[in-house]
Amino acid sequence: MTTKDKYKKVAYYPGCALEGSGHSYNRSTKAVGKALGLDLVEVKNWNCCGAMEVKNIDPKIQTYLSSRVMSTAANEMDMDVVMAPCNGCYHNLKKAEYDLANDKESAEVVDRLSQKAGHKTYESGQVETIHALDWIKESIGEDGLAERVKNSLSGIKIANYYGCMYTRPRHIFPEKDQGPGSESTSKPHFMDDLLAAAGAENVDFPLKTACCGGAHTLSDSDTSTKLVLNILKAAKLSGADVIATECPTCHSGLEMHQIRAEKTLGETVDIKILYFTQLLGMALGLKAKKVGVHENISDSIKFLKERGLG
Amino acid sequence: MRTLAELDAVFDAPPPTADSLAAAENLLRASEEIIEHWVTARGEVPTEDQREGFRLLALHRQGAKDEPSFNACRETCREVVYHYNLVTMEPEHSDITDRLYMMGLVSKHLYLFISGKLQVAGLGEFCCSSKPIRSAGESQQP
Numbered sequence: 001m002t003t004k005d006k007y008k009k010v011a012y013y014p015g016c017a018l019e020g021s022g023h024s025y026n027r028s029t030k031a032v033g034k035a036l037g038l039d040l041v042e043v044k045n046w047n048c049c050g051a052m053e054v055k056n057i058d059p060k061i062q063t064y065l066s067s068r069v070m071s072t073a074a075n076e077m078d079m080d081v082v083m084a085p086c087n088g089c090y091h092n093l094k095k096a097e098y099d100l101a102n103d104k105e106s107a108e109v110v111d112r113l114s115q116k117a118g119h120k121t122y123e124s125g126q127v128e129t130i131h132a133l134d135w136i137k138e139s140i141g142e143d144g145l146a147e148r149v150k151n152s153l154s155g156i157k158i159a160n161y162y163g164c165m166y167t168r169p170r171h172i173f174p175e176k177d178q179g180p181g182s183e184s185t186s187k188p189h190f191m192d193d194l195l196a197a198a199g200a201e202n203v204d205f206p207l208k209t210a211c212c213g214g215a216h217t218l219s220d221s222d223t224s225t226k227l228v229l230n231i232l233k234a235a236k237l238s239g240a241d242v243i244a245t246e247c248p249t250c251h252s253g254l255e256m257h258q259i260r261a262e263k264t265l266g267e268t269v270d271i272k273i274l275y276f277t278q279l280l281g282m283a284l285g286l287k288a289k290k291v292g293v294h295e296n297i298s299d300s301i302k303f304l305k306e307r308g309l310g
Numbered sequence: 311m312r313t314l315a316e317l318d319a320v321f322d323a324p325p326p327t328a329d330s331l332a333a334a335e336n337l338l339r340a341s342e343e344i345i346e347h348w349v350t351a352r353g354e355v356p357t358e359d360q361r362e363g364f365r366l367l368a369l370h371r372q373g374a375k376d377e378p379s380f381n382a383c384r385e386t387c388r389e390v391v392y393h394y395n396l397v398t399m400e401p402e403h404s405d406i407t408d409r410l411y412m413m414g415l416v417s418k419h420l421y422l423f424i425s426g427k428l429q430v431a432g433l434g435e436f437c438c439s440s441k442p443i444r445s446a447g448e449s450q451q452p
Contacts, residue, residue, distance in 0.1 A: 169378045186385055206389040206416050211382050211423050227422050234415045237408060 022248025024292030152199030
């Protein structure tokens with residue numbers, strides 16, 4: 001089976017953020033999947049991937065939590081591919097996969113906890129974890145996407161912001177940096193490629209993988225606000241109208257600290273923030289509401305209407 | 311090595327475009343000094359070596375040794391270098407003001423990432439992947 005066919009039906013792992021602050025990402029991912037004829041089968045009774053909180057306390061518990069999601073997909077749903085749109089979940093599942101393949105102690109802990117929890121132990125390699133970007137890029141591709149575009153994103157200048165966890169650390173993403181066609185860890189481009197296929201003009205954006213301060217947005221909000229403000233300013237200076245995101249933590253951080261920068265630092269940066277799935281959905285002819293633009297904190301409706309979208 | 315507060319002031323000041331070469335040099339040097347702070351806080355001597363023609367990249371490599379989370383600013387360092395080249399190769403370019411301003415924003419991102427809690431709170435819990443550094447830092451505290 002080719003990768004293209006394999007990715008047409010995947011186990012969908014939305015993760016906690018997509019049920020809360022990132023709900024519009026959940027909504028738009030599902031809507032885009034449906035519009036493209038891709039099949040998402042949600043992982044049964046999924047749990048938290050271990051996020052940053054568990055990982056910082058006990059990395060092996062995080063490995064177990066992520067392995068349980070993969071075990072359910074493989075052993076209870078007979079799925080080969082797990083798609084996680086959240087950078088944190090995607091990163092954690094990839095990290096668990098790496099640890100289970102390379103760290104005997106992690107494998108022993110996971111086996112012990114899996115037995116205790118009463119489910120089959122996940123064996124490294126049973127599933128392939130992919131991001132929503134891989135999912136669309138590989139199953140539909142730029143040409144396939146371009147053929148389906150009903151409302152071109154032409155005239156919209158986009159700064160693609162990938163955040164830090166999509167590509168780091170490099171060793172847990174062995175499929176990246178494999179030459180032409182593969183994703184790059186230093187200069188990621190899958191989101192750029194997809195949005196360009198939908199007609200958008202991508203700008204040269206130097207902070208596409210820079211830290212947004214998401215991990216300490218509550219413990220040290222001022223630093224997060226400064227980091228976000230810097231990202232917003234750099235995107236604006238790059239000539240962008242919109243920052244496209246593919247991570248719920250980055251997205252909500254950009255939106256909330258955009259407002260906070262205005263209130264606490266008196267600095268306003270007029271730039272829209274939208275998930276790439278929202279932009280693709282509208283390019284495919286979906287209404288703004290269908291892709292959850294109304295659920296975003298920042299208001300992009302007028303901007304989109306003026307450009308004939310949504 | 312300038313203090314973090316002095317470096318903060320460098321990034322907050324509008325780049326003096328009258329002498330774009332000097333402005334780019336100043337931003338590059340300030341970026342090096344940010345990493346010097348990091349390296350020094352780890353109890354090491356900042357390297358004078360260069361990598362791909364830049365000390366900044368050699369310093370980043372030194373700072374990231376045994377500390378994968380520091381790679382979160384690897385591309386930012388490379389972007390500083392890229393913008394330095396952009397400015398110094400065409401110092402009279404019509405977009406020189408924007409290019410210098412962008413170099414300042416990228417350098418400031420490096421500053422914001424490395425400073426703050428990492429520096430002030432004894433290599434605190436700034437980064438989600440910083441626990442190993444935190445632990446090492448705590449064990450080195452008097």
